Amino acid sequence: MSWNQFEYSTNNGKPLTLYEFVHNEQKYYRYTNADRDVEFNNVIWFSEAISNTGLSIGSGNNLEITLPSNNDVVRLFRGVPPTKPVVIRMYQLHESSNDFKVIWIGKIQEVKRESIEKAKLITASVASSFERNGLRLTYGRSCPYALYDHNCRIRQENYKTSNIEIMALDGANITVNLSGFNSGYFSGGYMEFYIDGIQELRGLKVHENNTIGILGGTQGLSKGMRINLYPGCDKTIRTCNEKFNNHLNYGGQPHIPGVSPFTIVKLF
The missing domain is CATH 2.40.10 (Thrombin, subunit H)
Structure with a gap:
C-alpha cells in the first residue's frame, strides 16, 4: 500500500x-x-x-x-x-x-x-529565514565588515595561533602563555576548540597579558585543553593597516566630514 x-x-x-x-x-x-x-x-x-x-x-x-x-x-x-x-x-x-x-x-x-x-x-x-529583511550597507567612519569575511578578505589561517594550552580558568577568563603578543592583540577575536570532535567557537573580550575574557564564560573548557586563537579588530583604519596590512579593503569612510550637509546651520 x-x-x-x-x-x-x-x-x-x-x-x-x-x-x-x-x-x-x-x-x-x-x-x-x-x-x-x-x-x-x-x-x-x-x-x-x-x-x-x-x-x-x-x-x-x-x-x-x-x-x-x-x-x-x-x-x-x-x-x-x-x-x-x-x-x-x-x-x-x-x-x-x-x-x-x-x-x-x-x-x-x-x-x-x-x-x-x-x-x-x-x-x-x-521558510521563516526568507521573510527577514535584508541588510543594507551604510556609510560610516568605522568598517562595517565582519573580520575575516568575504568583504574583509583577511585569511584567518594566516593569523591563527595554534595549540595554546589553557593554564587556568575562573569561569569568566582563561589564563594562557602568550609570550610575544602585546595586550589587546586578541581583544575582539575568537577562540576555536573541539568537544567530542565537534568544532566550537567562542568570542574573546579583553586580552590583558596572559589573561583573556571569554564571551559566555568558560563552560566546556578545562585546564590543559588545547585551543586556537584568532586576533580581533577594532574596525579602525589604523588597526586595519598596522595590524593586518589590509587598508585597501577597509570598508569604512574615515574622511567623512564632521558636519553633515543635511544639518541646518544658523548663521544669524
Missing part, C-alpha cells in the same frame, strides 16, 4: 513521527514517538517521550517540541548554546510502509526548562 492509502485508512494506518537533530552537520540524534525503537533508512531511531504542538495552516513558522530534560539534545543548550544552529528534520511514515513524508525542517532557537522533567524546544522553520 502507498503512503496515502495508509494515511487515509481507518484500520491500517499506524502513523509514526521521526525526529532528526543535526549538530554541526556531524553528530545526529534520532528519535521517534513510537513505543519502541524503529529501524528506518538503515539507522535506528530511538523511542523517546517526544511530542510537538502540531502543524496547521496559518500557525506561523514556529513549532514547539517537548522532550525530557535529560535528553542529549536538551543538554547541548545547558549553559552556552552550540556555535552553529541545531537543525531539525521531521518525517512522518506508517509502520508497515516504506514511503515517508518530510513534514518539517527548521532550527532550534532556544530551549525552555518547563519543569524538572520536561524541556521545550522553540524552533523556526527554514
Whole structure:
C-alpha cells in the first residue's frame, strides 16, 4: 500500500513521527514517538517521550517540541548554546510502509526548562529565514565588515595561533602563555576548540597579558585543553593597516566630514 492509502485508512494506518537533530552537520540524534525503537533508512531511531504542538495552516513558522530534560539534545543548550544552529528534520511514515513524508525542517532557537522533567524546544522553520529583511550597507567612519569575511578578505589561517594550552580558568577568563603578543592583540577575536570532535567557537573580550575574557564564560573548557586563537579588530583604519596590512579593503569612510550637509546651520 502507498503512503496515502495508509494515511487515509481507518484500520491500517499506524502513523509514526521521526525526529532528526543535526549538530554541526556531524553528530545526529534520532528519535521517534513510537513505543519502541524503529529501524528506518538503515539507522535506528530511538523511542523517546517526544511530542510537538502540531502543524496547521496559518500557525506561523514556529513549532514547539517537548522532550525530557535529560535528553542529549536538551543538554547541548545547558549553559552556552552550540556555535552553529541545531537543525531539525521531521518525517512522518506508517509502520508497515516504506514511503515517508518530510513534514518539517527548521532550527532550534532556544530551549525552555518547563519543569524538572520536561524541556521545550522553540524552533523556526527554514521558510521563516526568507521573510527577514535584508541588510543594507551604510556609510560610516568605522568598517562595517565582519573580520575575516568575504568583504574583509583577511585569511584567518594566516593569523591563527595554534595549540595554546589553557593554564587556568575562573569561569569568566582563561589564563594562557602568550609570550610575544602585546595586550589587546586578541581583544575582539575568537577562540576555536573541539568537544567530542565537534568544532566550537567562542568570542574573546579583553586580552590583558596572559589573561583573556571569554564571551559566555568558560563552560566546556578545562585546564590543559588545547585551543586556537584568532586576533580581533577594532574596525579602525589604523588597526586595519598596522595590524593586518589590509587598508585597501577597509570598508569604512574615515574622511567623512564632521558636519553633515543635511544639518541646518544658523548663521544669524
